[in-house]
Amino acid sequence: QKEVEQDPGPLSVPEGAIVSLNCTYSNSAFQYFMWYRQYSRKGPELLMYTYSSGNKEDGRFTAQVDKSSKYISLFIRDSQPSDSATYLCAMSENSGGSNYKLTFGKGTLLTVNP
Amino acid sequence: DTEVTQTPKHLVMGMTNKKSLKCEQHMGHRAMYWYKQKAKKPPELMFVYSYEKLSINESVPSRFSPECPNSSLLNLHLHALQPEDSALYLCASSQFQGFGWGYTFGSGTRLTVV
Numbered sequence: 001q002k003e004v005e006q007d008p009g010p011l012s013v014p015e016g017a018i019v020s021l022n023c024t025y026s027n028s029a030f031q032y033f034m035w036y037r038q039y040s041r042k043g044p045e046l047l048m049y050t051y052s053s054g055n056k057e058d059g060r061f062t063a064q065v066d067k068s069s070k071y072i073s074l075f076i077r078d079s080q081p082s083d084s085a086t087y088l089c090a091m092s093e094n095s096g097g098s099n100y101k102l103t104f105g106k107g108t109l110l111t112v113n114p
Numbered sequence: 115d116t117e118v119t120q121t122p123k124h125l126v127m128g129m130t131n132k133k134s135l136k137c138e139q140h141m142g143h144r145a146m147y148w149y150k151q152k153a154k155k156p157p158e159l160m161f162v163y164s165y166e167k168l169s170i171n172e173s174v175p176s177r178f179s180p181e182c183p184n185s186s187l188l189n190l191h192l193h194a195l196q197p198e199d200s201a202l203y204l205c206a207s208s209q210f211q212g213f214g215w216g217y218t219f220g221s222g223t224r225l226t227v228v
Binding site for chain 2: 008032034041043044046049090101102104105106109
């Protein structure tokens with residue numbers, strides 16, 4: 001079983017839809033949970049990060065972490081064509097001392113159709 | 115300045131060539147990273163520099179040689195590459211190596227080895 005599982009999609013939705021993106025993980029040592037957005041031919045851009053179980057909201061984006069189920073989600077409300085990108089979940093664990101190791105999911109390709 | 119700048123954006127090189135990728139940041143970050151990303155795959159960690167010293171080498175072949183001349187610059191020297199090394203090479207930085215909740219990525223160098 002891979003440490004981080006993410007459905008690669010592709011996911012296609014109409015403009016204005018609510019989008020739900022998900023990742024599951026098996027490593028209980030993961031402490032930080034992040035979502036990156038990557039436009040085609042660009043580097044990943046950090047959208048949100050969370051530490052504890054629960055919800056964190058930023059504008060149209062809500063990140064949700066359920067540590068007991070080892071499950072994280074990103075919700076996008078009122079999706080826009082500009083949200084079309086690949087969304088990567090990422091998680092980090094302490095790899096010794098003050099160092100952390102980042103593990104990415106495979107990414108989900110999202111297309112929002114006008 | 116909140117960016118990581120990578121040059122060149124595109125590079126085509128023959129298997130006998132020597133070339134270098136350059137990465138620059140002026141955010142005062144003390145950790146810098148090289149990642150390799152193949153199409154439709156997540157980024158894979160290659161090297162980590164912490165305070166200008168090589169901290170992690172993820173068993174990368176010696177045809178890839180990193181260099182950190184100062185706290186703002188990171189280079190990746192390439193020599194005798196293979197066609198399978200063609201990929202998007204991403205540079206990232208973070209405040210320090212223990213900054214487990216996210217990095218700032220550059221837009222990458224798209225490398226094609228012919």
